[in-house]
Structures are given as C-alpha cells and as structure tokens.
Amino acid sequence: MTAPTIPRSHPRYRSLMVRSDLAEKMAEGLVVPEGLMAHGRGEAFDYLLGEKTTPEAAKAERAAAAHLLLARHPVLSVNGNVAALAAAEVASLSKSLPRLTVEVNLFHRTPDRARRVADALRQAGVPTVLGEHPTARLRGLASDRAWVDAHGILRADVVVVPLEDGDRAEALVRAGKFVISVDLNPLSRTSQKAQLPIVDELTRALRHIDLGILRMRRWEPSRISTVAQSVEAPEVLSSALRRIRVRLDRLAAPEPRRGSPRRAG
Amino acid sequence: MTAPTIPRSHPRYRSLMVRSDLAEKMAEGLVVPEGLMAHGRGEAFDYLLGEKTTPEAAKAERAAAAHLLLARHPVLSVNGNVAALAAAEVASLSKSLPRLTVEVNLFHRTPDRARRVADALRQAGVPTVLGEHPTARLRGLASDRAWVDAHGILRADVVVVPLEDGDRAEALVRAGKFVISVDLNPLSRTSQKAQLPIVDELTRALRHIDLGILRMRRWEPSRISTVAQSVEAPEVLSSALRRIRVRLDRLAAPEPRRGSPRRAG
Numbered sequence: 001m002t003a004p005t006i007p008r009s010h011p012r013y014r015s016l017m018v019r020s021d022l023a024e025k026m027a028e029g030l031v032v033p034e035g036l037m038a039h040g041r042g043e044a045f046d047y048l049l050g051e052k053t054t055p056e057a058a059k060a061e062r063a064a065a066a067h068l069l070l071a072r073h074p075v076l077s078v079n080g081n082v083a084a085l086a087a088a089e090v091a092s093l094s095k096s097l098p099r100l101t102v103e104v105n106l107f108h109r110t111p112d113r114a115r116r117v118a119d120a121l122r123q124a125g126v127p128t129v130l131g132e133h134p135t136a137r138l139r140g141l142a143s144d145r146a147w148v149d150a151h152g153i154l155r156a157d158v159v160v161v162p163l164e165d166g167d168r169a170e171a172l173v174r175a176g177k178f179v180i181s182v183d184l185n186p187l188s189r190t191s192q193k194a195q196l197p198i199v200d201e202l203t204r205a206l207r208h209i210d211l212g213i214l215r216m217r218r219w220e221p222s223r224i225s226t227v228a229q230s231v232e233a234p235e236v237l238s239s240a241l242r243r244i245r246v247r248l249d250r251l252a253a254p255e256p257r258r259g260s261p262r263r264a265g
Numbered sequence: 266m267t268a269p270t271i272p273r274s275h276p277r278y279r280s281l282m283v284r285s286d287l288a289e290k291m292a293e294g295l296v297v298p299e300g301l302m303a304h305g306r307g308e309a310f311d312y313l314l315g316e317k318t319t320p321e322a323a324k325a326e327r328a329a330a331a332h333l334l335l336a337r338h339p340v341l342s343v344n345g346n347v348a349a350l351a352a353a354e355v356a357s358l359s360k361s362l363p364r365l366t367v368e369v370n371l372f373h374r375t376p377d378r379a380r381r382v383a384d385a386l387r388q389a390g391v392p393t394v395l396g397e398h399p400t401a402r403l404r405g406l407a408s409d410r411a412w413v414d415a416h417g418i419l420r421a422d423v424v425v426v427p428l429e430d431g432d433r434a435e436a437l438v439r440a441g442k443f444v445i446s447v448d449l450n451p452l453s454r455t456s457q458k459a460q461l462p463i464v465d466e467l468t469r470a471l472r473h474i475d476l477g478i479l480r481m482r483r484w485e486p487s488r489i490s491t492v493a494q495s496v497e498a499p500e501v502l503s504s505a506l507r508r509i510r511v512r513l514d515r516l517a518a519p520e521p522r523r524g525s526p527r528r529a530g
Binding site: 019022023026027032033034036037038039040041042043044045047185187237238241242244245248249251252 | 284287288291292297298299301302303304305306307308309310312450452502503506507509510513514516517
C-alpha cells in the first residue's frame with residue numbers, strides 16, 4: 001500500500017498522518033496488528049474527549065510529574081505503540097529526569113520486536129534502554145507477559161504505563177508499585193486500576209509531564225508532595241466521563257441555521 | 266505473530282477472536298492496516314452502545330429491509346473489512362434477496378485486493394460479485410476512489426454501505442442514491458449523510474436486515490412501504506447518542522457495595 005497523500009488543510013490531517021505512520025511502523029515490525037486496533041479505540045475516545053488535554057488531565061499530568069520527581073526508582077514502560085507514537089517525547093522526558101529508567105515492555109514479545117523498540121528509542125535519543133533481555137518476572141501473569149528487568153520495573157516504586165493492558169496494570173499494582181497510566185478510555189481496566197490514571201493522548205500527556213518536571217524540579221519535596229497528593233483517581237475518571245457526556249450533548253444538538261432571519265420582537 | 270490462545274471463558278472472548286481473525290486477514294491481504302484502526306474505533310463505540318442491537322437500531326434494520334425489498338436495483342457495497350468480518354452474512358442476504366447486487370468497493374483499491382475480496386465472498390457462497398473490473402466512475406471523488414460498476418452501484422437506487430468512508434457516502438447521496446449506512450459511530454460523516462443510518466455492529470445489522478427481508482417478502486408493497494417510512498435519520502442518530510449517554514452514566518456510577526447492611530428505617 002502506498003501512503004495516501006493527505007493535504008495539510010484536511011480537518012483530520014494530524015490523525016490521518018499518525019495512522020499512516022503507524023501502518024508503516026507495523027510493516028517495519030515495530031507495531032503489531034493489535035496495536036493498530038488499540039490505536040483506533042483510543043482515537044474514538046480522544047474524539048469524544050475533544051482531542052485536547054482537558055483541565056483535569058492537565059492536573060493529573062502535573063501530579064504524575066510530582067510523583068516521578070519524588071520517586072526513588074521511577075520507570076517508564078514502553079511498548080511498540082509508545083515507541084512508534086512518542087519516541088521523541090520519551091527521549092525528552094528521560095533528559096528532563098535522568099533518574100527515569102526507560103524499559104521495553106511488550107505484550108506480544110519476541111526478541112526481534114524488543115530490539116526494534118529499543119533501537120527506535122535509542123535513535124530518538126534515549127541514552128539507556130532496559131528490557132531487551134529481561135531478567136525477572138512479575139507474579140500473576142502468563143509466561144511471555146511476565147518478563148521485566150530486575151533493575152527496572154521489578155524494583156521500581158513508580159511506574160508509568162502508557163497504553164498498557166489491564167492484566168499487567170493490575171499485576172503492577174499488586175506488586176506494590178504506584179501505577180500512573182496513560183489511556184484515553186476512562187473505562188478501561190488499566191484506567192480503573194491505576195493509582196493515577198491520565199486520560200489523555202500519549203504525546204500530549206508526555207509533554208505535559210515533561211513540562212511539570214522542568215517546572216518543579218528545584219522545588220522543596222514537601223511542595224512537590226502537595227502537588228502529587230492533589231489528585232484523586234475516582235475524580236479523574238468521573239470528570240473524563242462527564243466531559244464525554246457534555247461533548248456528546250453538544251455534538252448531538254442540531255446545528256444552528258446560518259443566516260436565518262431573526263424574528264423582530 | 267502467533268495467534269494468542271484465548272480461553273472461551275474470557276469476558277471479551279468474541280471481541281478478541283475477531284481481532285485475531287482481522288489481523289490474520291490483514292496478513293493475507295484482504296484487510297488493510299487502516300481497516301484495523303477503523304475496527305478499533307468501531308469497537309469503542311460498540312462498547313459504549315452496550316455491544317448489542319438497540320431497539321432503535323433494530324427498527325432501522327427493519328426499515329432497511331423494507332427499502333431493499335422495494336428497490337429496483339438494490340446494491341450492497343463490500344470492502345475488505347466487510348468481507349473479513351461478515352462474508353457469511355453477505356452470502357445469506359444475497360440468497361434471501363436474489364435481486365441484491367453485491368459489489369466490491371474499495372477505498373484502497375488494487376486489482377489484487379479487489380480479487381481477494383471477491384474471492385472471499387464467492388467462497389462464502391455469494392453467487393455473483395461485481396466490482397473486480399469497475400466500468401464507471403462516481404462524480405466528485407478522487408481517481409482511485411471513484412470506481413464503480415455500471416451495472417451495480419452506478420445504476421442502483423438503494424445502496425447499503427457498511428463501514429464506508431464519509432466522502433464516498435456523500436458522493437452516493439449526491440448521485441441520487443438512497444444510502445443505508447452501517448456504522449457504529451453515530452457522529453461519523455457517513456452516519457450523518459446517510460438517508461438511513463444503522464448504528465449497529467455489522468454482523469448483527471446484516472442478520473437483522475436478512476430476517477426482516479424473510480419476514481416481509483410476501484407482504485403487499487404498501488405495507489412494506491409503511492415500514493420503510495417508519496424511521497427518520499435524525500431520530501436514529503439522536504437515540505444512539507442518548508443510549509451512549511445513559512450507558513456512560515451507568516458505567517460511571519460507583520458500584521453498589523455488596524453486603525453492606527441496610528440501615529433500618
């Protein structure tokens with residue numbers, strides 16, 4: 001398939017370019033077919049949320065930055081879709097917070113895909129990437145899906161899991177990690193299980209977390225801690241659902257007729 | 266990628282099997298990567314609609330059956346996803362209504378894909394498939410996307426377009442066709458432009474249309490016509506949005522605590 005030529009003026013230009021890019025990265029072996037379907041589900045929720053960061057998501061992203069700054073062993077888990085969609089944002093984050101460990105963590109793991117994901121991250125500028133040769137296992141997960149790195153996710157206190165599967169998010173919570181999810185579906189098991197769910201599109205979420213880190217990194221821990229504690233998971237999720245309902249109401253309302261004469265009073 | 270083993274007891278068994286099947290059919294060249302993402306978007310809306318045919322969708326499907334029975338040249342347009350997801354349902358419908366023309370109609374057209382889609386339909390039992398060597402063009406569409414068959418869509422009075430692109434649905438309406446869409450997103454341009462939008466999952470929609478045809482085919486045309494006229498597009502779409510809002514409210518509500526003692530009055 002040749003990439004379609006999309007005019008920049010197309011109202012869905014960005015979304016069409018991302019789709020075409022993901023399709024290419026599947027052909028290269030970075031993304032799996034399941035990843036394309038998951039992206040479609042995310043797109044539907046992003047559309048319903050208004051395709052921009054909501055004030056509540058921005059607040060959750062600031063809280064996530066605070067948790068990462070306070071963590072002893074913060075880890076960012078990266079799968080094929082994350083590497084395909086946001087390698088540059090991951091690289092920038094790892095520069096803003098050098099303590100942050102970046103670990104390849106694949107649901108559909110093959111040595112070849114793990115290497116491709118790690119290569120994509122290194123090419124984007126991530127200095128060190130764990131997870132190509134995982135050394136430990138998480139409890140309560142089926143064979144291939146349990147692999148983690150003993151120096152990464154296994155010892156992490158705070159883990160960011162963008163676009164993560166529900167079973168694995170749950171296993172991380174059970175293992176005592178503080179889990180920050182990035183998932184556009186506020187009803188997904190991942191969003192429901194995470195201690196701090198971020199309901200936002202991945203690149204927007206990572207950029208906001210990055211900005212939060214740059215803004216707060218010289219703050220007193222107690223002040224950072226106040227920001228970290230400022231967000232409650234149930235409120236994040238219910239506000240996202242509220243946004244969708246309000247937007248559906250607006251989208252469902254009949255368009256006002258243009259140029260219809262006003263009735264004189 | 267090997268197909269994951271999914272236990273039948275998994276709460277999302279059907280949806281996971283469909284995903285794995287679509288991924289396989291992409292590897293075979295029947296489905297394009299864009300089709301996988303579109304499927305994901307549909308899944309998200311199906312989830313929000315409750316993953317079953319709503320009473321309003323059932324009514325629209327009955328009206329669609331009536332329109333097909335009354336049509337002089339009814340056509341069912343089939344793309345890669347439709348062939349992958351519902352070849353058996355298309356075959357059954359073409360038996361229930363032998364006048365129905367089945368036409369391969371691809372957004373990402375190559376001669377090879379057109380042949381594969383037609384082959385999948387014939388293997389499923391569709392006796393005649395048009396659209397492998399299209400002979401005419403629809404006005405107002407860019408080159409590859411305009412191709413249709415002079416004996417199929419071009420002369421059709423009623424066209425069913427499942428999972429159709431907005432531009433093409435609009436071109437069909439402009440060409441004077443009565444367009445019946447099947448699309449889980451009530452806000453998509455296709456749903457908004459179709460004279461009769463069906464907001465339901467494809468296989469459920471086709472089965473219900475099929476049943477409607479079998480039930481009504483010996484009726485007087487005037488009685489069938491009453492059923493055809495019984496549905497208004499704006500009401501179909503607003504009721505689907507209403508269903509989503511109600512479901513979001515229910516899903517957002519905190520779960521009732523089990524076994525919590527009732528307060529005595």
